[in-house]
Amino acid sequence: MKHYLLISIDTEEDAWGGYTIKNPPLENIKSIHLIQRIFEKYCAIPTYLINYPVSTDTFSIELFGNLLEQNKCDIGTHCHPWNTPPFVIEEQTEKNSFMCNLPEKSVTDKMAQLHTTITSNFNFTPIVFRAGRWGVGANVINTIRKLGYKIDTSITPFKDWSDYSGPVFNLQTNNAFGLQGMHMQCLSAEHFGHCNKLEDCIIEIPPTIGFLQNNFQLSLKIGKLLKRKPYSTFHILGILDRFRVLNHRTLSPETSSLADMIKLSNVIMKKGHRFLNMTFHSTSLLPGKSPFVKNDRELNLFLDKIEKYLEFLKNENVSCIGMSKAFEVL
Numbered sequence: 001m002k003h004y005l006l007i008s009i010d011t012e013e014d015a016w017g018g019y020t021i022k023n024p025p026l027e028n029i030k031s032i033h034l035i036q037r038i039f040e041k042y043c044a045i046p047t048y049l050i051n052y053p054v055s056t057d058t059f060s061i062e063l064f065g066n067l068l069e070q071n072k073c074d075i076g077t078h079c080h081p082w083n084t085p086p087f088v089i090e091e092q093t094e095k096n097s098f099m100c101n102l103p104e105k106s107v108t109d110k111m112a113q114l115h116t117t118i119t120s121n122f123n124f125t126p127i128v129f130r131a132g133r134w135g136v137g138a139n140v141i142n143t144i145r146k147l148g149y150k151i152d153t154s155i156t157p158f159k160d161w162s163d164y165s166g167p168v169f170n171l172q173t174n175n176a177f178g179l180q181g182m183h184m185q186c187l188s189a190e191h192f193g194h195c196n197k198l199e200d201c202i203i204e205i206p207p208t209i210g211f212l213q214n215n216f217q218l219s220l221k222i223g224k225l226l227k228r229k230p231y232s233t234f235h236i237l238g239i240l241d242r243f244r245v246l247n248h249r250t251l252s253p254e255t256s257s258l259a260d261m262i263k264l265s266n267v268i269m270k271k272g273h274r275f276l277n278m279t280f281h282s283t284s285l286l287p288g289k290s291p292f293v294k295n296d297r298e299l300n301l302f303l304d305k306i307e308k309y310l311e312f313l314k315n316e317n318v319s320c321i322g323m324s325k326a327f328e329v330l
Contacts, residue, residue: 003269003276004329005313005320006205007039007046008130008153010078011064011282013053014289019082019092024053029060031285034303040072042310044320048282049078049130049153052085055118065122074322076128077111077118077149081135084110095165100137111143128323130154135166138181145202150327152179153277157206158220158248172217174273176205176330205326208251208277212244212263214270219246251278253305254292261309269316275326276318278309 013024032048039046048067054060067073081099082092086109095101099110119125127150131140136154144152160168178201211219223246226236240246249256249264256264265276283290284302293299313320321329 001272001274002329003274003316003318004326005044005310005318006153006275006277006323006326007044007320008076008128008207008277008279008323009046009048009282010051010130010132010279011048011054012051012078012080012132013083014283014286016283016290019094019097022083022087024083026053026057026060028283028286028289029054029057029063032063032282034285034299035306036067036072038303038307038310039320041307042314042320044310045072045074045322045325046320047074047076047128047323049076049128050118051078051080051083051132052114052117053080053083055114055121061121068122068124074128074324075118075122075124075126076130076151076153076323077114077126077144078130078132079111079114080132081106081110084114086110086113093165098133098135098161098164098166099131099140100135100167101165102139104139104143107139108143108146111140111147115147126324127151127327128153133164133166134161137167141179141181141202145200149202151203151205151323153205153207153279153323155204155206157209158211158216159209159250171206172220174206174208174210174268174271174275176203176275176326178202179204203327203330205275205277205323207279208264208268208275210249210264210268212247212249212260212267214267219248222246223248251276252280253278253302253309254280254284254290258305258308261305262312265313269318274329276313 015021015024129144129149129152131154155169157171162168213219249260284293287295287299
């Protein structure tokens with residue numbers, strides 16, 4: 001099976017954790033060139049998932065428009081409901097920062113505005129979507145399908161967001177699959193060719209999240225058990241992680257070491273999953289604008305990690321394509 005790397009970048013404002021800013025700063029966008037030159041060195045096509053403040057910024061429109069025109073990137077849509085018009089009276093709370101918690105009309109109106117803005121300003125119709133804070137639900141999936149989107153990349157496997165008033169997915173696969181509302185149809189990309197409902201589906205390509213151990217289901221079960229009291233009191237999960245017995249990881253240079261990114265990728269590929277979906281935030285390219293990169297030293301380590309990971313995949317003959325093209329290789 002041919003494997004593909006997808007690089008999905010939440011491309012957004014500097015205001016990490018702020019839910020009330022309507023005209024936020026976008027200084028991190030001026031650092032995109034730092035990572036783009038690495039992508040070009042390895043013929044990697046990143047997918048910049050752009051939110052409303054970025055889509056209306058003159059510098060950003062010119063930057064990503066030129067990269068898109070030169071076939072050096074792909075563009076998708078990323079929605080932060082708190083700074084995407086129309087602005088309604090909904091209280092700006094952590095709960096309402098998840099689109100899945102908003103009324104369907106609010107989601108529909110915001111997505112229509114965002115989609116029209118990106119299409120107009122970039123002369124490009126996006127077909128890839130990710131909800132801000134992974135806050136996808138049936139209301140969101142139904143809305144983006146009506147707008148013509150083909151791919152969503154918001155559902156996190158082996159991870160839920162209930163501690164933050166967010167969604168609980170209970171997803172236990174890294175496979176791409178078909179979605180109607182939040183109902184899974186085809187559970188494997190290999191079956192898409194035989195699915196007569198494909199045209200009515202959104203294709204879900206999850207961010208790559210799993211365990212460094214081969215048995216994901218067993219690892220998940222143990223992890224859930226140890227998070228409960230009385231076990232959580234003794235920090236057993238941290239001990240098991242330190243001794244490499246149970247390691248939950250995301251394919252992201254923000255939270256995983258290079259060695260763990262490579263190990264997770266090998267486990268995923270051996271399981272027969274077609275896509276590796278690496279994700280991070282554009283704010284990590286400007287020190288101090290995300291929790292993951294605090295200074296210049298950490299930025300250099302961050303960039304070096306990505307370059308070495310791309311070198312690893314090059315040696316494994318894994319191609320990096322824009323996420324819009326993933327629909328063509330299913």
